[in-house]
Amino acid sequence: MDLQQLRDKIDETDSKILALFMDRMELCRGVADYKKENNLPVFQGNREQQVIDRIKALTGDPELENGTAALFATIMDISKILQNRTILEGSPDYLCPPTDLEKSVKIGCQGTAGANSETAARMIFGDRDITYYRTFEDVFQAVQSGVLDYGVLPVHNSTAGSVDSTYDLMAKYFVYIVKEVTVEINHCLAAKTALSLTEIKRVYSHPQALAQCSEFISENSLKTAEYGNTATAAEKVAKSDPSENIAAVCSVECAEKLGLEIISRDIADVSVNRTKFVCLSRNMQADPEADTISVMLKIPHTEGSLYRLLTKFYVNGMNLLRIESRPIKDGSFDVLFYLDFSGKITDPKVKATLRDLEENLEYFRILGTFKN
Numbered sequence: 001m002d003l004q005q006l007r008d009k010i011d012e013t014d015s016k017i018l019a020l021f022m023d024r025m026e027l028c029r030g031v032a033d034y035k036k037e038n039n040l041p042v043f044q045g046n047r048e049q050q051v052i053d054r055i056k057a058l059t060g061d062p063e064l065e066n067g068t069a070a071l072f073a074t075i076m077d078i079s080k081i082l083q084n085r086t087i088l089e090g091s092p093d094y095l096c097p098p099t100d101l102e103k104s105v106k107i108g109c110q111g112t113a114g115a116n117s118e119t120a121a122r123m124i125f126g127d128r129d130i131t132y133y134r135t136f137e138d139v140f141q142a143v144q145s146g147v148l149d150y151g152v153l154p155v156h157n158s159t160a161g162s163v164d165s166t167y168d169l170m171a172k173y174f175v176y177i178v179k180e181v182t183v184e185i186n187h188c189l190a191a192k193t194a195l196s197l198t199e200i201k202r203v204y205s206h207p208q209a210l211a212q213c214s215e216f217i218s219e220n221s222l223k224t225a226e227y228g229n230t231a232t233a234a235e236k237v238a239k240s241d242p243s244e245n246i247a248a249v250c251s252v253e254c255a256e257k258l259g260l261e262i263i264s265r266d267i268a269d270v271s272v273n274r275t276k277f278v279c280l281s282r283n284m285q286a287d288p289e290a291d292t293i294s295v296m297l298k299i300p301h302t303e304g305s306l307y308r309l310l311t312k313f314y315v316n317g318m319n320l321l322r323i324e325s326r327p328i329k330d331g332s333f334d335v336l337f338y339l340d341f342s343g344k345i346t347d348p349k350v351k352a353t354l355r356d357l358e359e360n361l362e363y364f365r366i367l368g369t370f371k372n
Contacts, residue, residue: 021075024075024079025078025079025082028079028082028083029082029083029086031079031083032082032083032086032087033086035083035087036086036087041359042080042083042084042087042356042359048073048076051072051076052069052072052073055068055069055072056068056069066303070304070307073304073308074308074311077308077311077312077315078311078315080356081312081315081316081352081353081356084352084353084355084356085348085349085352088348088351088352088355089348091351093345093346093351094284094345094351094354094366095284096284096285096286096345096369097283097285097286098285098286098287098288099178099179099281099285099286099287100149100285101124101125101150101178101179101279104125104128104149104150105128105129105149106131106147106148106149106150107121107125107128107129107130107131107148107149107150107151107152108130108131108132108133108139108142108143108147108148108150108151108152109121109130109131109132109133109139109151109152109153110132110133110134110135110136110138110139110153110228110229111132111133111228111229111230111231111232112132112229112231112232112235113132113231113257114231114234114250114251114253114254114257114258115132115229115230115231115232115251115254116154116183116185116230116231116251116275116277117152117153117154117229117231117277118130118132118231119183119251119253120152120154120181120183120275120277121152121277123181123183124150124152124179124181124279125150131148134228134232135228136153136165136166136169137169137172139151139152139153139280140153140169140172140173140175140280141173143173143175143280143281143282144173144174144175144282145282146282149281149282150178150279150280150281151175151279151280152277152278152279152280153166153277153278153280154166154208154275154276154277155167155180155276155277155278156275156276156322157185157208157212157273157274157275157276158270158272158273158274158275159211159212159268159269159270159273160208160211160212162324163208164326166278167324167326167338168326168329170296170338170367171296171326171328171336175280175281175282176280176281176282176283176284176285176366176367176368177278177279177280177294177367177368177369177370178279178280178281178284178285178286178287178368178369178370179278179279179287179370179371180276180277180278180279180292180370180371180372181276181277181279182274182275182276182277183274183275183276183277184273184274185212185251185268185273185274185275186251186252186265186266186268186273187209187212187213187230187249187250187251187266187267187268187273188249188250188251188252188255188262188263188264188265188266188267189203189213189216189247189248189249189262189263189264189267190234190237190247190248190250190254190255190258190260190261190262190263191237191245191246191247191248191260191261191263192237192238192240192242192246192260192261193242193261194261194263195245195247195261195263197220197222197263197264199245200222200245200246200247200263201223201244201245201246202223202224202225202245202246202247203217203222203223203224203225203246203247203248203249204224204225204226204227204233204236204237204246204247204248204249205224205226205227205230205233205248205249205250206226206227206228206229206230206233207226208275209230209233209249209250210224210226210249212268212269212270212273213249213267213268213269214269215269216264216267216268216269227248230248230249230250230251230254231250231251231254233248233249233250234248234250234254234255234258234260235258236248237258237260238258238259238260247263248260249267252265278368278370279370281368284366284368284369285368286345286369287369287370287371289371290344290345290369290370290371291342291343291344291371291372292321292340292341292342292343292369292370292371292372293340293341293342293343293345293350293354293366293368293369294338294339294340294366294367294368294369294370295338295339295341295354295357295364295365295366295367296336296337296338296339296363296364296365296367297309297336297337297339297357297361297363297364297365298328298334298335298336298337298361298362298363298364299337299361299362300362301334309337312353312356312357313341313353316343316349316350316352316353317349318341318342318343318349318350318353319341319342320339320340320341321340321341321342321372322338322339322340323337323338323339323340324337324338324339325337325338326338336363338367340372342372344369345369354366
């Protein structure tokens with residue numbers, strides 16, 4: 001056979017596979033109806049493993065055993081997704097009262113006046129009073145305890161990537177993301193008095209800001225020291241003895257507010273430099289326009305576990321907007337995955353996916369829903 005004839009045969013075979021797949025899905029709908037009537041769970045681990053073992057034994061080619069196992073594992077995952085949709089049809093929605101951003105007065109962020117966190121908070125809350133906290137964790141504690149209605153923290157930068165400390169604290173504290181905003185970051189190098197670059201002995205700033213300006217710092221052979229926040233770093237410089245010859249990477253607004261001398265402007269590696277900030281609440285809330293869901297989960301150390309997880313989102317037509325991983329920090333090498341995906345919390349497909357994850361993963365938490 002020539003190439004075209006081989007391709008025609010493949011198309012013919014694919015049509016047969018599709019027909020059989022549709023037959024199998026129809027049978028799965030019958031299984032879902034039975035399970036719903038008899039209050040049985042969708043996932044039955046022994047049954048799934050039995051199918052995989054039988055298929056591998058029937059393959060007859062050791063080189064294709066893992067391939068057939070992956071094929072049928074995917075088919076069964078699709079089956080479970082369809083079953084979940086059927087079983088959860090008409091079930092209660094997740095409890096998500098609307099946000100109360102317009103009336104809230106207990107608002108906080110990390111840093112001081114002039115910090116980018118303040119800019120983000122002002123984008124959400126306007127000119128209302130803001131309480132400033134020394135550390136990210138202080139903000140998380142205040143939100144979880146109810147001292148704050150809402151707290152604002154950075155989560156991701158377009159140049160330096162994720163703000164790891166925010167992700168780690170999301171795992172430690174039970175709070176929810178209710179809104180996300182993006183701030184244009186304009187870093188400058190500022191000191192208490194006019195200094196040349198060669199006179200500066202140390203540059204202070206948040207690790208993210210230092211990373212975002214790494215090329216400028218390297219080219220000028222500047223020594224750096226990490227600090228809790230760009231604004232608090234600038235505050236340290238403002239209070240320093242002029243003879244210390246220290247500087248800070250901070251925003252122009254912050255430098256001007258503290259009366260610092262701007263040594264260099266626009267020092268970020270990339271001219272378009274943006275940071276996403278999240279607004280956190282003690283309770284899960286949902287803006288009517290929320291179209292993104294954030295979750296945290298742990299998957300088993302088994303072959304194909306990440307692939308099978310991603311299949312759930314693909315089959316349900318949900319676009320993954322972000323996927324991050326962070327170590328659990330318990331002495332193991334296990335990680336937690338943080339996923340943002342498109343969808344409304346009231347959508348039956350989303351609800352089925354979330355229930356599926358809740359039932360089948362070792363650890364799973366919804367972190368919130370917000371407008372992307």
